Amino acid sequence: MTHRDTAPHRPQSAAGWRRMAMRLPVMLFRAGLGPLFGKRLLLLHHTGRVSGLDHMTPLEVVAYDPTGASWTVASGFGPQADWYQNLRHRPKTVIQVGNHYNAVTARFLCPDEGAEVMADYARRHPRTARRLCAFMGFPPKGTEASFREAGRAIPFVRLDAAHGPRRHNRGQA
Structure with missing residues (x-):
């Protein structure tokens, strides 16, 4: 059992109106309104490991590196x-930031890297x-x-x- 498995509490998935509120960003991204979120949210496109169906999940960007073209996100659940x-199961996927799509590969951070990410995030967004x-x-x-301790338990990705930031919309060649 890893330290991440022993975190004090794992929130339950949202249901009812909370789930609908959490899905609102997906609808806004799909309507072409992704730029409303700036660089703070991205839309992760991923394939179900069992169903094989396409899914979309909005995630907060915890850290962004424009030089390396990478985005770090956390799994709050x-x-x-x-x-x-x-x-x-399938680390190669696509994300949408604003109205721009990027092919990406997921890299799962170790607990010490998570501690650094969380400490940096706390300096920028303390509340x-x-x-x-x-x-x-x-x-x-x-x-x-305390932020470093939390960062060791929260899974960061x-x-x-794949090839630096792509600057065109999904439907264009």
């Missing part, structure tokens, strides 16, 4: 999240980081050590662009 498991920690069941102490 832990390693059991369907999108996370689907990427484990959101405290809320995320509380949501995950970690005491929202707000210290760098870096999505590396």
